Amino acid sequence: MKRYTKLGLILTIIVTCFYVTTASAxxxxxxxxxxxxxxxxxxxxxxxxxxxxxxxxxxxxxxxxxxxxxxxxxxxxxxxxxxxxxxxxxxxxxxxxxxxxxxxxxxxxxxxxxxxxxxxxxxxxxxxxxxxxxxxxxxxxxxxxxxxxxxxxxxxxxxxxxxxxxxxxxxxxxxxxxxxxxxxxxxxxxxxxxxxxxxxxxxxxxxPFWTINPQYCDNVTISKVTINNPDSPNSDGINPESCRNVHISDCHISTGDDCITIKSGKDRSGRKANVPAENYTITNCTMLSGHGGVVIGSEMSAGVRRVTISNCVFDGTDRGLRIKSARGRGGVVEDIRVNNVIMRNIRDQAIVLDLQYATTTVEPVSERTPAFRNIHFSNITAHGNRAGYLNGLEEMPIENVSFNNMNMDMQTGFRIKNSKDIEFHNVRVNNKKGPVVEAENVVGLQIDDVRSQKPVAGEAIIELTNVEGAIIQNAFPAKGTEVYLKAKGAKTSDIVGKANHFGNVKTVVIQEADVKEKIKLD
Incomplete structure (x- = not known):
């Protein structure tokens, strides 16, 4: 035993010397x-x-x-x-x-x-x-x-x-x-x-200002970081701007502004530099106080593309997932995927895509015109104020956005304006007022298995205004649903239904006089 004890002591000394030597080297x-x-x-x-x-x-x-x-x-x-x-x-x-x-x-x-x-x-x-x-x-x-x-x-x-x-x-x-x-x-x-x-x-x-702010960098990893900036102006947590190959994981963030934001330059300066933000992954993060959980923009003039956001929790942020821009910015936000996110106590909207972040007037499409397209949300649970808000430009609609497998307990549902090719699949919104989905000036809308388990008295589940081309399918409204679809606007046309079950609905369709085509949902 003494021999083994001495041997152990010798080995310990050798290992210690090795680590000391390695540290020095x-x-x-x-x-x-x-x-x-x-x-x-x-x-x-x-x-x-x-x-x-x-x-x-x-x-x-x-x-x-x-x-x-x-x-x-x-x-x-x-x-x-x-x-x-x-x-x-x-x-x-x-x-x-x-x-x-x-x-x-x-x-x-x-x-x-x-x-x-x-x-x-x-x-x-x-x-x-x-x-x-x-x-x-x-x-x-x-x-x-x-x-x-x-x-x-x-x-x-x-x-x-x-x-x-x-x-x-x-x-x-x-x-x-x-x-x-x-x-x-x-x-x-x-x-x-x-x-x-x-x-x-x-x-x-x-x-003092934004917290972690890489600029024009390649291969950035931010991991296991805690950021606490309470009650402080513009103290965004993590802002990788005009970077490539960014990995953010396992962070805990509470700020006086946005928790994580993705940016690529502002207006003429951003367009001149022309360095996009691309190839970002954000995963396993928690966000508490902040204007937004994960935000893209509004400074995105060189474009943002190929971003995945997954396995995150937002609790108490003003908004959950927010993409924002305005006329004058230019740039394209595209190929964004959000999956497996839980949101609670959201004060404003759980999901926001807004191309009119600043008040501006309609102008011809040019390098100043921003665009959002190919953005997909799935497997989201949310509790708070408004489920979602999409607000495109008249001259540049938001394009190709989908919502899949969502359960939301909110004050109000989704409002979609100036958009194209929008899809809802297996979406539950238990809202306390207004429709579940309200769409205006939309071309190409797919409503697939969208419902509220707590229908609002006197409100339709779906409300369409000047919507051109919509399919409503696999509807199975809950008992007590008074109206499923309300349609209005002279442009509203080509509204069809498929595989729906309206046995619990008092009135399936209400269409106003300015809707020229007769709407009949199967």
Whole structure:
């Protein structure tokens, strides 16, 4: 036994030496050894910069923050650098605006600008990471005071003057907005033109502006991150913009704005850069407070394509899944799939596709005209206010959208306007007022096994206004249904039924006088 005990001790020593040697070989650079203090008694900006420079000189390595509290200004990453924040370590960013000068190349709400340095920043780097079980705190409250939410006009300051000086030729958005304010808060984490970006495990709070904001990057992974930005303006959680091959998983997000958003530039600036957002997967995430759970747009001028969203829970967001744009943006959102999502306590709409996010007037189709098409929702359970809202443009209808296998307990049902080729299959909406599906100015509508288990007195299940071409099939309305279909509008035509069972319906069809064709549902 003594022999085995000695042997075990020898093996333990060998293994320990191996790990120590491996750690050394990999290049771990403890910021304390470069002069940082973990009691927040000293600004650590220069010490962290020295640790990163040493790691970079060696070809790369891990800049290590052991437990404790660190006070710092911006941290700029270089290629092959990992920032590792140990459990128990907290990085607190200064709220002294001067610490974020000189201004750097950045992007703000989809427009390329020179601006305050983001708190974590990288440009033209590859193989970079921010990971660990520690906390980073942006101390954004002082920055929030300069948001347009809090003040109508930003006071003139030397920071504002510097911003104006550096952005004389900025390609401003088509619609009025931030350029009139002239004072922009920095994102928390922004990587520009980078490859192979990993953000993993950390907890983030109090972001000055958008929280995780990769720009023009390829191969981005954001995993197991917790974001908590309560009651803070424009503090979106994760905003990958104009990136390729983005993977977001296992995150927990609560913000004062959208939780996860996908963007690709705003108006002329976005169209000029012409870098779309493509190949995104979002899975296994929970979203609590926020304007939207997962949102695409409204800055999507270079287009968004090939996105999958699955296995997520939204609880308490204003909206669930939202795609938004407006005339002037341009760009196409296409090939989007949403599957296996549960939503509760949704204050507005569970699903929104809105091409009239801003008030504009009809104009000829051009590069300024946005488009939504090929978007599909399936296996969704929701509880809240409105089930869904689709609002296309008269000159550019929303096209090819389907809803499959959905169970929803809502105040109101779906409202569809200015759309084409819309399908409902096996959709249950227990709404308290209005129709289950209300469609207006729609071409090509398929209603397949759509019902309410709690029909609303005096309301039709389906209401059509100026709908051209609709098939209603496999209807089996619940007992107490007074009207199944109400039709109106001079354009309403070619409405047919198939394999329906209306034994529980008092009146199957009510059509107004302006509907020229006689509607008869089998």
């Amino acid at each position: 990999q290049g771990h650079y403890n910021v304390l050894k470069y002069g940082a203090k973990n009691d927040s008694s000293k600004l650590a900006t220069e010490s962290i910069k020295k640790a990163i420079a040493a790691a970079s000189k060696a070809g790369g390595g891990t800049v290590y923050f052991p437990a404790g509290k660190y006070l710092t200004g911006p941290i700029h990453l270089k290629s092959n650098i990992t920032i590792y924040i140990e459990a128990g370590a907290e990085i607190h960013f200064s709220d002294n605006f001067d610490h974020y000068l000189p201004m750097v190349k950045s992007r703000w709400e989809g427009t390329d600008v020179m601006n305050f340095s983001p708190l974590f920043y990288a440009i033209n780097a590859e193989n970079i990471a921010i990971k660990g079980r520690g906390l980073i705190d942006g101390h954004g409250k002082k920055w929030w005071a300069y948001s347009e939410v809090h003040v109508k006009k930003i006071p003139t300051s030397r920071w504002q003057e510097e911003f104006k000086r550096l952005n004389k030729d900025v390609l401003a958005p088509d619609l009025p907005g931030w350029i009139e304010r002239g004072f922009l808060r920095p994102p928390f984490i922004q990587t520009m033109d980078c490859k192979n970006v990993l953000i993993e495990g950390i907890t983030i709070t109090n972001s």
